[in-house]
Amino acid sequence: MSEVINNREYRQKVLKEIILELHGGKSVEEVKARFEELIRGVSAAEIAEMEQALIREGMEVREIQNLCDVHAAVFKGSIEEIHRENKPEETPGHPVHTFKLENRAIEKLIRETITPLLARLKAGGDGESTAALASALETLSAVDRHYARKENLLFPFMEKYGITAPPKVMWGVDDEIRAALKEALALAKAGPGAAQQAAAKAEEAVTKATEMIFKEENILFPMVLETLSEDEWLQIRDDSAELGFCLAEPGSQWKPARENVEGKLQSQGEAPSGGGYIRFEPGILSPEEIKWIFNTLPVDITFVDKDGAVKYFSQGKERVFARPASVIGRQVANCHPPASIHIVEKIVEDLKSGQKEHEDFWIKMGEQLVYIRYFAVRNDKGEFLGIMEVTQNIKPLQDITGEKRLMSE
Incomplete structure (x- = not known):
């Protein structure tokens, strides 16, 4: 060893x-x-x-x-091919398969359109060739979306695993390619008078873009395929469309082996085991992260579902109202004194019906000024899901005066 x-x-x-x-x-x-x-x-x-x-x-x-x-x-030519028995990246829809699909489209555009145009311009091409180059460079500028997905979806995971140097270096070269393409396009649009300058700058851009394809497929992709988990590839897959694609699209949706197994279990009435990540529209969190985010908020949160049952409450360090675990599952009306049940029922009725979207109260409790807010929780279809109660001692906020621009010692 x-x-x-x-x-x-x-x-x-x-x-x-x-x-x-x-x-x-x-x-x-x-x-x-x-x-x-x-x-x-x-x-x-x-x-x-x-x-x-x-x-x-x-x-x-x-x-x-x-x-x-x-x-x-x-x-080039000396990097060992990394062999794996299972190569999910060869499956259409896998993010790496999509990246490579785009690379083939980029290579085709450069090989079949841009390179011949550059040769004609070097030989003294006319205005038609310059206009054609401008059009081709406009098309190639879509490579920005390819780089954006790499930088915003792959690099954060690499940095999570401590791989920081390659992303920094590669992002810098991506920006050089973007800048060269932008300059070449501007020169090509300027007309025949700037044709030679446009050709020179375009040649620089396509050379760097071609070399970047080599770096991605022989350095970057093998590295991330060795490192990232299926859950992380799944997140990259789901987030890719928001940033857009370049000259090619996935065509089909890749599903990891784990997802296929879970689907089979669910179809058989079995629940998949494990405490994996929970997906949200803008991100992904583990159950532990969700727990401590809610418990770190400077407010108390209680959620009552659409049927009136208490389903959740946060457990911050400085709670305004005590909440025993036994409250979970109870009807919210049963959690209040009889004298205030009619108020609770009216709040629920107004929020559920849509007559109101929130209701606010504030009361003094010793030195505290407690701000209690009730919000109707609805999905994107407007369907009522329940009520969220948010409670906070706002006395410290009322005491704020002037400005604070420096960090505390």
């Missing part, structure tokens, strides 16, 4: 030296010769570790970013 570890450490050391030599001015061919002599195979994970180590040692992210195109050329 120690021999394997030491060999891996040595290879990591060599990889770092190669990048630093490139940074020091050595040519790609000089470094490539040494690379091919000493390195037989490099995994995506080792490249990530190398970049991470360089940042830890003090190298600026922008410096690695400047080297990104160079070391990608060195690594």
